[in-house]
Amino acid sequence: MWTGVGVMLCRLAYNWLAVISKGMATSLGLFGVAMAVAAYRFGFLKIAQRNIDRISQLTERTCLFAFQTWKGYLIIGLMIILGAILRDSAIPKQYLAILYTAIGGAIFLSSLHYYPLLWKLAVQKNSVKTNQEPRNAKDFGIC
Numbered sequence: 001m002w003t004g005v006g007v008m009l010c011r012l013a014y015n016w017l018a019v020i021s022k023g024m025a026t027s028l029g030l031f032g033v034a035m036a037v038a039a040y041r042f043g044f045l046k047i048a049q050r051n052i053d054r055i056s057q058l059t060e061r062t063c064l065f066a067f068q069t070w071k072g073y074l075i076i077g078l079m080i081i082l083g084a085i086l087r088d089s090a091i092p093k094q095y096l097a098i099l100y101t102a103i104g105g106a107i108f109l110s111s112l113h114y115y116p117l118l119w120k121l122a123v124q125k126n127s128v129k130t131n132q133e134p135r136n137a138k139d140f141g142i143c
Helices: 002-017 022-057 070-087 093-111 114-127
Strands: none
Touching (some): 022 114
């Protein structure tokens, strides 16, 4: 999920920067990338690590949405609302591109930390042979 959202936000920023002069777009884009690295290092990395720790402790038949805390879902909802408000605001898109690149890049970079755990879980699941068929939504990990 984080990878997709990060790519989506960076794509929006790229589209906004693609219509202005190359020099200005490059300057704003590089500033956004620098902000992304800082946001990743000092914020999103910690969030991703806490989520990875939480996922590592979950049992096999846990709700699909348990990787994130309720507080995390509240923050995600607020970020979505704020993003929609900003997109429809009078702020020029090329300046919003800095923020979108920063947040999207930080989310994307943080998402890369989930893949080793995903790989580990996939390998473990494939190594465990089971004859039991899923019977309900909880067995599918949906909730």
